[in-house]
Amino acid sequence: MGQLYRQSDPGSITNQSTPHRIQLNHGMDELISLLRQASSASGRAEEQRLVTLALARFNAQPEAGRHYLSLFCDPQYPAEMRGMAGLLVKNLIKKTPATTNSQKMAVEEWTAAVVQVVTTPGEQPFVASTAATVLAVLMSRRPDLWPSCLLQLLHAVK
Numbered sequence: 001m002g003q004l005y006r007q008s009d010p011g012s013i014t015n016q017s018t019p020h021r022i023q024l025n026h027g028m029d030e031l032i033s034l035l036r037q038a039s040s041a042s043g044r045a046e047e048q049r050l051v052t053l054a055l056a057r058f059n060a061q062p063e064a065g066r067h068y069l070s071l072f073c074d075p076q077y078p079a080e081m082r083g084m085a086g087l088l089v090k091n092l093i094k095k096t097p098a099t100t101n102s103q104k105m106a107v108e109e110w111t112a113a114v115v116q117v118v119t120t121p122g123e124q125p126f127v128a129s130t131a132a133t134v135l136a137v138l139m140s141r142r143p144d145l146w147p148s149c150l151l152q153l154l155h156a157v158k
Contacts, residue, residue, distance in 0.1 A: 027058075031067045034058060035081045055088070065092050065106075072127075072134075073113050079124035086117075086130035093137050107142045111149055114138060119156030 034054050041047035058064055071077055071085040089110075096103070117123060117131040139146055 027061060027063055027067050028070065031058060031064075031071060031085070032077075032081070035071075035084050038084060039080060059088075059092060065089065065096075065110075068092065069110055069113055072131075073117055075120070075123075079127050082124070083126045083130045086127065086134055090130075090134045090137050093134070093141065097141075104142065107138055108145060111135065111138045111142070111145055112152075115149060115152045115156075119153065 034051060037047070038051045038055070041051055058067075061067075068085045068089040072082050072089055074082070077085075093107075093110075114131050114135045118128060118135060120128075123131075135149070139149060
């Protein structure tokens with residue numbers, strides 16, 4: 001997470017070694033802003049279209065999934081925003097095949113994070129149900145993780 005990024009155009013961050021360094025949290029700020037715009041654009045087609053385009057640009061960032069997951073797993077954010085981030089995680093996972101070793105390892109890390117959300121006592125129902133959906137999509141990518149995931153879930157309900 002300590003990598004340095006440069007903003008090359010609005011909504012796009014690229015990995016560069018330049019004097020214009022922006023910490024990765026810039027992407028998180030952008031995501032939060034986009035999700036706020038998405039929730040306030042309800043019923044306004046043109047605003048929704050612009051937010052959709054901005055989210056598509058955001059998805060092109062190498063760290064987009066980590067930003068979605070980080071926001072989704074952080075209880076300091078409103079449940080509606082976390083739920084949207086969770087659905088974006090799910091959609092991104094569905095579109096991205098886990099073919100390389102690093103992608104397969106990311107699925108393991110993401111599974112552990114999502115299990116924590118599912119098993120958090122008192123978690124908002126919408127967030128918990130979204131977490132369960134994300135977990136099912138993750139498990140479809142790595143069926144070999146089901147046994148350990150189920151053990152974690154069973155341990156949490158004891």
